[in-house]
Amino acid sequence: MKRVYKHLLLGITILLAISTLVIFYNARRPNLKSQTNFSPEARSLPTYNNITIIKVTGIGSVKTKPNMIYISLNIEVEANTPGEALSAATSRANELISFLKYKGVQDQNITTTNVALTPVYDYDQKPPKIVAYRAYYSLRVRLTDLKLAGEILGDATNHGATGLGQISFGISEEKSKELRLQAIKLAYENALKIAEAMAEAAGLRITGIKTMSVQSGYVPPVYVTKSEAASVPPVVPLMPGESQISVSVYVEFIAES
Incomplete structure (x- = not known):
């Protein structure tokens, strides 16, 4: 129990x-x-302690007159043999370089951009037959004096060149850096105005910056169509026009009520 x-x-x-x-x-x-x-x-997403982030991209641009000019001078000769063609092109190139130095152009502002030798075919024959050889030589000259550039363009064909290539205007590296800083300031001011307008529309006010960065800047060159040697006057008038440096900045602004 x-x-x-x-x-x-x-x-x-x-x-x-x-x-x-x-x-x-x-x-x-x-x-x-x-x-x-x-x-x-x-x-729902956190409110970040009642803080709103306004993300804006601002753009700033500065216009300026170019202070650099780049000209291309070309040599093209034809001969019966490769050696003769290359020798004739070399002789003309030496004459052209001597002319540029005589005009005051420094070595560091003269750049060889092309040397080539190609056969010339007679395509009426079957099969095509080589009838000659063509040699090419090109120089790129950097200048800051527009008047000097016009004189060189007008007289280069009398000193070895057989034609003119493309002409372009640009901005020197030193001046470009200075103008880029000005463009960055303008881009930030543009971003701030946009952010303030957005904040005001939402009943907020800008109180700070979370992060900011500079995006790419661009300096477009100004090109002039190449001229044929036969149409070149004694002194070529050059009008550089206007160049523009543009920069964009990305900014995240802090806004509060």
């Missing part, structure tokens, strides 16, 4: 323990549910 009583008491104890665990588990369930709330409000 004592044995039965012990088993009964043990069973009651186990039931009470299970009931206690169930009650405790049910009491904890609401808290667990509130911790895993996936409502739209809970999934």
Whole structure:
């Protein structure tokens, strides 16, 4: 009898323990549910302590008169043999370089850009037959004096050149750096005006900057169509026009109510 009583008491104890665990588990369930709330409000982005980030790209441009001119001078000769053609082109090139130095152009401003030798075919014959050889030589000259550039263009064909290549105007590296800094300031001012307008429309005010960076700048060259030697006057008038340096900046402004 004592044995039965012990088993009964043990069973009651186990039931009470299970009931206690169930009650405790049910009491904890609401808290667990509130911790895993996936409502739209809970999934929304943080407000960054009531701070709004306004992202803007500003553009600044500075116009200036080019202070550099680049001219291409070409030599093209034809002869019966490769050696004769190359020798004739070399002779003309030496004459042209001597002329440029006589006009005051420094060595560092004279650059050879092309040397080539190709056969000339007579395609009326079958198969085509080589009838001559053509040699090419090109120079690129960098100048800062427009008047001197006009004199060189007008007289180069009398000193070895057989034609003129493309002419372009540009800005020196030193001046370009100076103007780029001015363009960066203008680009930032443009970005700030845009951000302030956006903030005002939203009932906010600009209070700071989160990050900012300078994007690429561009200085487009000004090109002049090449001229044929026969149409070159004694002095070629040159009009450099106007160049423009453009820079963009990316800024993330901090706005608050």
